[in-house]
Amino acid sequence: MAMDMTYFDAMEAKIPHGKIRTRFAPSPTGYMHVGNLRTALYTWLIARSGGGTFILRIEDTDQGRLVEGATDVIYRTMAECGLTHDEGPDVGGPVAPYIQSERRDTYGKYARLLAEKGCAYYCFCEKTESEEDSGNFDRAADPCRALSPQEAQARVDAGEPYVIRQKIPEAGTTTFHDAIFGDITVDNSTLDDQILLKRDGLPTYNFANVIDDHLMGITHVVRGSEYLSSAPKYNLLYQSFGWEVPTYVHCSPVMRDQHNKMSKRHGDPSYEDLKAQGYLTEAILNYVALLGWSPRGEQAEREIFSLAELAEVFDIAGISKSPAIFDIEKLTHFNALYLRAMTPEAFHAAAEPYIRQAVKNPALDTRAIAALLQARCERLTDIPEKIGFFEALPPYEKDLFTNKKSKTNEEVSKKMLESAIPAMEELTDWTQESIHDCLMDLAARLEVKNATLMWPVRIAAAGQAVTPGGAVEICQILGRDECLWRLRIGLEMLG
DSSP, X not given: OOOOOHHHHHHHHTOOOSSOEEEEOOOOSSOOBHHHHHHHHHHHHHHHXXXXXXXXXXXXXXXXXXXXXHHHHHHHHHXXXXXXXXXXXXXXXXXXXXXGGGGHHHHXXXXXXXXXXXXXXXXXXXXXXXHHHHTOOOGGGOGGGGOOHHHHHHHHHTTOOOXXXXXXXXXXXXXXXXXXXXXXXXEGGGOOOOEEEOTTSOBOHHHHHHHHHHHTTOOEEEEEGGGGGGHHHHHXXXXXXXXXXXXXXXXXXEESSSSOBOOGGGXXXXXXXXXXXXXXXXXXXXXHHTSSBOOOGGGTTOOOOOHHHHHHHOOGGGBOSSOEEOOHHHHHHHHHHHHHHSOHHHHHHHHHHHHHHHOOOTTSOHHHHHHHHTTTOSSGGGHHHHHHHHHSOOOOOGGGGOBTTTTBOHHHHHHHHHHHHHHHHTOSSOSHHHHHHHHHHHHHHHTOOHHHHHHHHHHHHHSSSOOSSOHHHHHHHHOHHHHHHXXXXXXXXXX
16 A cells, blocks of 8 residues: 655655755764864855855764763864854754654655655565675675565564665666766666665664755755765665755865874874864864865965855865875964964963963963963963973073073173172062163173073073073063072072
8 A cells, every 4th residue: 555645745845945954964973073073164164155054963873883972072062163053953943853863753754665666675684784884785686675565564564574775776877966076977786775774763874864864955965075985875865755966065085194094093183182282173173174175266375264254265166076184283383373363361361271280379470471472382282381480490400501692601691690680689660671671771781782691580580491481571470589589599500
């Protein structure tokens, strides 16, 4: 008996039409890796640049791979990155639900409809997942493919376990079009009768995607180029149902090097790892956008874009066929540019937790320390190792007082400190301006270059050769008593 089409007609009636609709559909299996983030970003940009709708859909049909808390990671990452969704599990929408496990009955109905159309069949064979994954499944040898609808239904009614498989045409070819790779044609004989509905009643990834993308009115499907080989089977499913095929946008992989894809197993960073390593979300997004895409026209040479600017200039034609190599040094360069471009207030807010890792003394001004750091750090995690000397004078050797460029040695440095200490003791106002004027006047009186005086003062104050900021800034931040105590320690060392 033919299936009642009322349900299917009602589902068709709910589909939104008339503008671009894209979806990001992650599986909650852990972290957000760089390739996933890029897919989310490109999908969001296609929607935003075209005035369309961006949808978040959670694909949790592979129950064995689910990781507790992973959905929260997805929500948090999307929110941090500003990739706001118009429809999704947490905000609802016209084609809810947006979690695949909550759409279970839908997939079963469409799989059975496909079987009724003769484009799928019930399979009762015992096949292990490893056999399916090996690609050695012989379509022609499956006896269930030849079962009549009546025979198959009788076995289903008898309670026999089954899967529903796609019935791929035995001859001919299938051609699909991709926005990046163009037209691709494959022989149907090379395609396997993939499982659509598993024995537990849940759909496979490939089947659920097609059903959901159609019922949610998705116009552009963005995914990795590893799914190119599945695209012909997607096309055949769309054709079997008589549905319009969406625009495919297959993106080449993000690689660690010329030969290896990025992989968490090999220590490659996820978005959360990069954040923990001191990279700003804005810099990460900007860099990830350029991993396989480049602006065209007047913007062709430009590299730095805000998210809003990306939404203005992004177009699919700028996506490359070639794999993109993730270069951490390039990302670090981007991050440094973003740090320098921040307002002093914003940089201080971002840097303060890292400053306080090394500088516990509440009397020390984190804003003044941040001002020294902004032009001198590439990652926020660089901060603690640069400023530990503020908290406590580190042990150091007196050969640091010798510097050829500043024309200092131990004897010269001793004379400089002998003059600097009493001059600075007389200061009544401990500010950068007063310290600066005091030391400049002293250098003039001593008839030495400024660096000849500043070098030993900075070494004595910081106890290390490389510091963010010069002698004046460091002395001011340390405060009068601590600074003068350290200069006396340096003088004793040289004495």
